[in-house]
Amino acid sequence: MFNYDLAVIGSGPGGRGAAIQGAKLGKKVAVIEQQSLLGGVSVNTGTIPSKALRQAILYLTGHFQRGIYGGNSQLKQQITISDLNVHTQKIVEERVITLENQYKRNNVDIHFGKASFIGPHQLKIDHGLSSQSISASTIIIATGSRPARSKTVPINQVNILDSDGILELTKIPDSLVVVGGGIIGMEYASFFSTLGTKVTVLDLQDNILPFLDTEMSIALQHHLERNGVVFHLGEMVTKVTQRSGRIKTLSDKNNVVYSEALLYAIGRVGM
Template identity: 45%
Template sequence: MKHYDVVIIGTGPAGQKGAIQAAKLGKSVAIVEKQNVLGGAQINTGTIPSKSLREAALHLTGAAQRGNYSGASRAKQKITIHDLIEISSNVIRHEWEVIRGQFERNGVDLIWGTAHFEGPNLLMIQGDGDSQLVTADRFLVSCGTRPAKPADIPFDNDAIFTSDGLLKLERLPKSMIVVGGGVIGTEYASIMATLGVKVTLVEGRHQLLGFLDSEISGAFMYFMRQQGVTLRMGEKVERIEKVEHRNGTVSTLVQATLESGKKLKAETLLYAVGRQGVCGAMGLDNVGITFDDRERLKVDEHYQTNVDHVYAAGDVIGFPALASTSMEQGRRAIAHAFGQDVGNYNTDLFPYGIYAVPEISMVGKTEEQLTQEGVPYEAGVARYEEIARGQILGDRTGMLKMLIHQDSHKILGVHCMGTGATELVHIGQCVMGLDGTAEFFINNVFNFPTLAEAYKVAAYNGLNKLAHV
């Protein structure tokens, strides 16, 4: 029986970074993976494949350049699901190699199998046809989550599927109902619409992506409608079933019946409402750790569970459940486990990225939050159509909004929509992290032409408003 300083369960972003951090501290490390591939949802079913699919859709349809070149920028007239998945698969294979290489270089033992706690420091790992026991002084649980699949929905991974199943489609459908207007639902709805799929999105709230600044969310909803997406807001699905459809020939369609009585039909349906934890079968009761009804673990500010030697990070602990935050959580959990101080951790400056079409990103406060908190602010806005780089890229819809404190001129929030939004937001994040003001953007030179110029334009716009110019 082998003993380790730490055993990590799950090779997703939290597990990866936790394992490398432990190895850098000179600790003996093992990482356990129950799937037959590395990387968890981030690499195989979530972040990487969905973003790869988005880039493939933008390239093959020419959508990123339509403002300048119209249909002439389309790389392929008839796009197949094979075209899209092939690009994604190449990226995924590369990421597998990168992760495996990192483990090998840092001396991390990779163990394939399903982990089950037999005692506080004893782990059973069940592999294909064999099992082994290992012990450790500390553990990091980073087993992730899976898409929620209610029992009353007839999932078949062909016509009715979750985000995991969408990536396994054998053909590009003509129509799709998307249930759920969260990040996953809106990303895939906009990507499919870009590919020419007739999309209907059903969301129980009256605003998509409710955590966004309402102006950005409103602009995004307008753009989706312009792309042909039908938004059924404030609606809830009562029943999902397959029905026969007669239109000259007999075919099978998916029908979603809404609580309002509306009946929606399409070739396919993507169910994207919530995710479910997977730690319930890990024997955590043998350690004294409890979990909630969605199999999520509760942790403190150091990512420590109620049992001192067991930590948890990533999607399994719930919000914000981002690959970027999971990486840092895993690193910080291991650092704390071995008495390392990793310094300040400003959770107020987490950036959020939505890889929809168009791209959206934000950091800091929204207008609604500042108003609710009684913070005096002004909004400076720059639109891509007034930025030379925006014209060159053919992006007519992009915008950047900067929220400026009326008295100190400090930056309180940055909200972007358009090309490169998830990259552009980090400029504002850095200035906010260093307590900078809007004058920073006025008094510094930016490369020209770049989208970063939008910060200077937004700063002038906001400060001019404050000066009543």
């Protein structure tokens, strides 16, 4: 006899969808989440906060009003990380509350802790100071993904960051190197250039967002260049060092870029 018909490890979009659908089909369902908040990367460090950040930046910089009022349409002259976090955190908190209510309405049990298998149908949930075991007829692993890393880039989540850590910046940097010309890299390159940060993008590909039609990729690159972004395409980062708070990025074409912060965003890999 099992405790649950279905146990889902992970509360991100995949885990949530599986858990809610199982509950709607009349199954007894449990969700195990390792982090302290529901929603996974999508809600807490990925999709939702990045889109909320985008809206906060567009609002505070008066970006949409520039065509009418010119370049002096900012709502606040000195925009800080705190200003951005107020907007972003509110959206994230509202989304987490929505998820909590959805699980409650569908009678899904939530267990916070790290899950590990102790049998084909048994899980141990480590809560830190205590642990428990549960069993389920079916167990779904929906643990999502994490940012890809490289031995040549010493991520410290202070000034050399990946896409999960970029939202933890304590100040808007005066200069930023973005390694990676994909979706995440271009998203944050556009964010920080709009805030006035000097952004430099390095990528091994010859075009940004290479899955797009070439014409679209080139058009976006030109738009970002008009906003001050500098591109070094077809180049691989070979070494990243820092001294006295300044980061030195070296490429295989011997180009050197100095910056206050670096975002390493070459994609994500499975957990």
